[in-house]
Amino acid sequence: xxxxxxxxxxxxxxxxxxxxxxxxxxxxxxxxxxxxxxxxxxxxxxxxxxxxxxxxxxxxxxxxxxxxxxxxxxxxxxxxxxxxxxxxxxxxxxxxxxxxxxxxxxxxxxxxxxxxxxxxxxxxxxxxxxxxxxxxxxxxxxxxxxxxxxxxxxxxxxxxxxxxxxxxxxxxxxxxxxxxxxxxxxxxxxxxxxxxxxxxxxxxxxxxxxxxxxxxxxxxxxxxxxxxxxxxxxxxxxxxxxxxxxxxxxxxxxxxxxxxxxxxxxxxxxxxxxxxxxxxxxxxxxxxxxxxxxxxxxxxxxxxxxxxxxxxxxxxxxxxxxxxxxxxxxxxxxxxxxxxxxxxxxxxxxxxxxxxxxxxxxxxxxxxxxxxxxxxxxxxxxxxxxxxxxxxxxxxxxxxxxxxxxxxxxxxxxxxxxxxxxxxxxxxxxxxxxxxxxxxxxxxxxxxxxxxxxxxxxxxxxxxxxxxxxxxxxxxxxxxxxxxxxxxxxxxxxxxxxxxxxxxxxxxxxxxxxxxxxxxxxxxxxxxxxxxxxxxxxxxxxxxxxxxxxxx
Ligand SMILES: [Fe+2]
Numbered sequence: 001x002x003x004x005x006x007x008x009x010x011x012x013x014x015x016x017x018x019x020x021x022x023x024x025x026x027x028x029x030x031x032x033x034x035x036x037x038x039x040x041x042x043x044x045x046x047x048x049x050x051x052x053x054x055x056x057x058x059x060x061x062x063x064x065x066x067x068x069x070x071x072x073x074x075x076x077x078x079x080x081x082x083x084x085x086x087x088x089x090x091x092x093x094x095x096x097x098x099x100x101x102x103x104x105x106x107x108x109x110x111x112x113x114x115x116x117x118x119x120x121x122x123x124x125x126x127x128x129x130x131x132x133x134x135x136x137x138x139x140x141x142x143x144x145x146x147x148x149x150x151x152x153x154x155x156x157x158x159x160x161x162x163x164x165x166x167x168x169x170x171x172x173x174x175x176x177x178x179x180x181x182x183x184x185x186x187x188x189x190x191x192x193x194x195x196x197x198x199x200x201x202x203x204x205x206x207x208x209x210x211x212x213x214x215x216x217x218x219x220x221x222x223x224x225x226x227x228x229x230x231x232x233x234x235x236x237x238x239x240x241x242x243x244x245x246x247x248x249x250x251x252x253x254x255x256x257x258x259x260x261x262x263x264x265x266x267x268x269x270x271x272x273x274x275x276x277x278x279x280x281x282x283x284x285x286x287x288x289x290x291x292x293x294x295x296x297x298x299x300x301x302x303x304x305x306x307x308x309x310x311x312x313x314x315x316x317x318x319x320x321x322x323x324x325x326x327x328x329x330x331x332x333x334x335x336x337x338x339x340x341x342x343x344x345x346x347x348x349x350x351x352x353x354x355x356x357x358x359x360x361x362x363x364x365x366x367x368x369x370x371x372x373x374x375x376x377x378x379x380x381x382x383x384x385x386x387x388x389x390x391x392x393x394x395x396x397x398x399x400x401x402x403x404x405x406x407x408x409x410x411x412x413x414x415x416x417x418x419x420x421x422x423x424x425x426x427x428x429x430x431x432x433x434x435x436x437x438x439x440x441x442x443x444x445x446x447x448x449x450x451x452x453x454x455x456x457x458x459x460x461x462x463x464x465x466x467x468x469x470x471x472x473x474x475x476x477x478x479x480x481x482x483x484x485x486x487x488x489x490x491x492x493x494x495x496x497x498x499x500x501x502x503x504x505x506x507x508x509x510x511x512x513x514x515x516x517x518x519x520x521x522x523x524x525x526x527x528x529x530x531x532x533x534x535x536x537x538x539x540x541x542x543x544x545x546x547x548x549x550x551x552x
Contacts, residue, residue, distance in 0.1 A: 016043040113181030128193040164202035168227025262413035279331025282523040290476030291496035295346040295369030297361045298501040305499035308363045319516040322533040333388045339442040341404030343397035355401040389420040398446035436523040438470040445475030454489040470526025480512040
């Protein structure tokens with residue numbers, strides 16, 4: 001052993017002190033004297049051998065060095081060399097002469113932040129940081145920086161809290177470097193020197209030693225509460241931003257386009273009210289143009305019916321006039337409630353299929369059907385406006401779910417300035433309207449179990465249910481009439497004006513009469529009468545169809 005390794009060191013304490021004085025680093029001295037840096041450190045600080053592992057990965061690293069008041073070093077920074085007293089005295093004199101100047105603490109600017117630098121160093125070269133309790137400042141030796149950097153106590157404690165994951169989500173190195181303006185390379189050393197890790201308490205070593213346990217526990221509890229609150233706010237804000245983005249997208253892609261179009265092209269007009277007597281008993285009407293299927297194409301030779309775009313327009317006009325003529329016998333209605341959608345269009349896309357992709361026989365192209373269907377709906381509404389104000393209740397169908405949303409937006413834009421048209425703004429599949437003493441529910445009826453409708457209404461509209469004496473639900477989809485008293489809720493399955501096509505004819509679903517209906521709602525007594533206008537050339541009447549599984 002004795003004959004191997006580095007030759008025995010020949011450097012003395014005095015030589016080390018002299019070299020340090022001229023500014024050489026420990027490694028440079030070791031190289032110059034051909035000895036190890038440890039030897040140089042031992043010569044420089046002969047009493048510090050027991051603390052060799054302080055600040056590294058040994059057991060001492062788990063226990064941060066005891067805080068040392070920087071004032072101690074102010075008075076002991078001459079202890080590096082016992083033999084340099086003369087020179088030290090000279091330096092002290094010079095220091096006193098430039099005392100005013102030395103009050104100006106050195107600084108350096110790193111990534112936009114000005115850092116205080118301390119000229120004060122301790123007599124232990126392995127000591128990497130000092131805490132000045134009086135000024136509440138930390139002085140930390142960062143390798144690569146000329147002088148120790150100074151951080152305030154508040155800043156140091158904030159770094160401890162930010163990097164700890166005990167009270168909440170810990171910040172990353174990059175986040176802390178950004179938030180505290182500290183270069184990342186400095187920060188890595190800083191955390192290591194102060195023993196700050198993710199799983200460490202969010203307190204500085206000095207706080208842990210000096211503050212009462214109960215006080216720390218209380219602080220930790222409050223930090224956790226704050227973390228929960230912050231996380232909750234972040235989540236809420238994320239949701240808000242998501243919704244705002246959706247709305248922005250909708251506004252740009254649909255609303256603004258429709259509004260611009262409406263402002264340029266929608267004429268300013270109002271249908272003239274027909275002279276009618278005042279109804280002796282105030283009433284409203286629920287008009288039910290369900291399952292109109294505009295654009296359906298039926299050829300008489302193969303379907304037994306003829307149904308074209310023009311013929312279905314004629315049908316609707318004829319039966320609307322017929323029903324209005326029946327209604328006005330009672331005087332002018334207070335309002336006319338109209339579920340809209342509910343297979344108003346026969347197809348839902350440019351491929352000529354239903355919403356779920358079933359191909360259909362058409363009269364015209366899908367684009368013609370959509371374009372004309374929108375305009376014809378306005379024409380239909382204007383017929384009704386000659387009699388009474390109208391309320392439009394959305395009712396998306398299974399043939400045209402998406403197009404019915406476009407229909408709603410179209411009607412909202414068209415009637416945006418008209419106070420005699422109220423449109424219930426909803427994208428739900430079941431929608432409700434309180435009409436005097438009656439709660440009206442409307443849905444197409446393709447997805448929901450019809451026997452669930454009363455309980456759905458009671459739960460979805462608890463308040464309105466309690467405020468009204470009468471409740472009715474109207475559905476379509478099966479193109480046939482059924483009236484049921486379902487536990488006190490009147491459920492009316494509406495007929496359709498549309499004719500059977502090849503598909504219906506093939507399966508024998510062509511027995512229902514083509515008809516349109518309206519329900520008369522007395523202001524107090526609720527549903528008191530029905531008006532049905534049916535096509536007269538049918539020889540069969542499809543009343544009380546029990547097989548509800550028939551698809552429309
Ligand atoms: Fe239908």
